[in-house]
Amino acid sequence: MKQLFSNLLFKVFLAIVLGIVFGLYLPESINRVFTTFNSFFGQFLNFAIPLIIMGLIMPAISDLGKGAGKLLLLTAAIAYGSTLFSGFMTYFAAVSIFPQLLESQISNVAQIGSSKAELTPYFTIIIPPALDVMTALVFAFVIGLGLSYQDKSSLKLVVKDFQIIIMQLIENVIIPLLPLFILGIFTSMTFSGKVFSILSVFISIIGVIFALHILLLLVQFTVAGLLTKKNPIKLLATMMPAYFTALGTQSSAATIPVTLEQTLKNGVSQKIAGFVIPLCATIHLSGSTMKITACAMALMILEGMPFDFTLIAGFIFMLGIAMVAAPGVPGGAIMAAVGILQSMLGFTEEMTGLMIALYIAMDSFGTACNVTGDGAIALIIDKVTKEKLIS
Template structure:
């Protein structure tokens, strides 16, 4: 029971339920307390985003630049390619399916927005960020790449300490407060009558993404099977223990021992598996980018925001890089991506909160997709390194 109550997904589910109940049944003056907290936490989150980007991306790029030579470049290229493929597969599928699937919710949301009651905070505090998102990204890339060529750098030790501080900020402050933030968002939507349309969208998006991530895994293992000349179904079935372990842990890092064991059973050498599996636990995020791309498009459709292939292409390329820095905690990838959602797609605080809630609701399936795909990448790298040598 203790594990259930400490689970982030369970907390988010309870927050959504309580938010709907509070928004419908509690008086306005109580709901304004939650609106006040959300106004402050939203400002704090916007202030923290550039710090999160710098604190996670700088050491991630610095570490990727060290050691392992050709195998590192090959693994990173395949992992990034797999992540991009997942993002574009999701874009084309969602852009074809979502407009018709979400049409009724768009109409109801538009009618509600014309007459909705606004839930105002009692007061608000402005906390401007020290850097904007793009400036922090460029700064992080410059410092990270510079450190990748340095040995025993004093700045490298400072960056590592900064990373620990940011990890503590995420794990000890932001993640624990997210359920309360989500509660406030859903209380506000229930108060102004938008919650039914949003929850209906949630269920439809989750169904589409689940089907997509099964399709992606099949494609990954068909390609790996063609390259290695092995039965793709048998390869995928061998990786199922890693898939189900990731469903429970919600962490690619925590699933590494099982992923490694099943990868070895698929015939990957110990040297390749011992290198590729831990690396891909950090840099291969095909399931995560799928969730974020699909949810972002659905929310843009729901809010009547226009989108184009060019807009999402730039977003997917940038997202694939930014998520490399995602820490091994539930919800880490969305925290690394939230700044890009704001700067490139124009998401406001409410939309950011909905993205976080949607992402965490599907976090287990995204992580399972990531780690199972790591096994396919290991097979390809194993085959390619044999042909090189």
């Protein structure tokens, strides 16, 4: 029972259920307490996002200057390419499917939003961020790239210490408080009458995202199979123990031993598998990118926001970089993406809370897709190195 209550997915599910119950049955005066907390937490999150971006991206980029040189860069390039492919595949699928799928919900939310009262906080505390999101991104790129060329640098040690502080902030403050934030979001939506339309959206798009996950894995292993001249279905089937392990652990890092073992069974050399699998557990998040892109577009369609190709393309390119720097904790990927969602797509506090809830609800499937795809990348890298394309 203790293990169940420590599981983030269970906490989020419980927060959604309690939010609906509180919104339906508790008086407005009590529900406004949750709205007041959300107002404060939302301000704190806006303050923390630029710090999170700098704390994660600076060390991630600076580390590219170390290690195995060309092999590291090639692996990072293929992982980034896989992430971009996942994002653009999701965009074109969402453009084709979501408007018709969500048509009834769009009208329902619009009618409800115009006729119901909203919960308001008792008071608000403004916490201005030290930097805006785009400034933090550019700053992180400049410092990270500069440090990647430094063999010995005291600033690199400072950046590493800053990364530790940010990881502690995410793991010990933000992630534990997310369920309460989500509870407040669903309490407010239930009070205003929006919640059941939102839940129907959740159910509708989860099936589409799962189908896209399967399609992405088939594409990844088809490419790997063509290059290695092996049966892609057999290669994918061999990786299934890693897929199902990740469903249970919700952690790419915790699944590394199984992913490594199954990758070796696919014929990848020990040297390449031992390098690529741990690295890709950190930098290859194609499944997470798919979830974030799909959920973001669904909410944008629901809110009547524009989602033209140019806007989403820029978002996907930036999201791919954010995923490389995402911390390996449950919900870490969506926390790394929040700043981009707000700065590039114009997400509000309520939309951010919904994104977090929907993402965590599917966290296991995204992680499973990520680690299984790592096996395909290892096959490709192994083939390239055997052909001596890397000296």
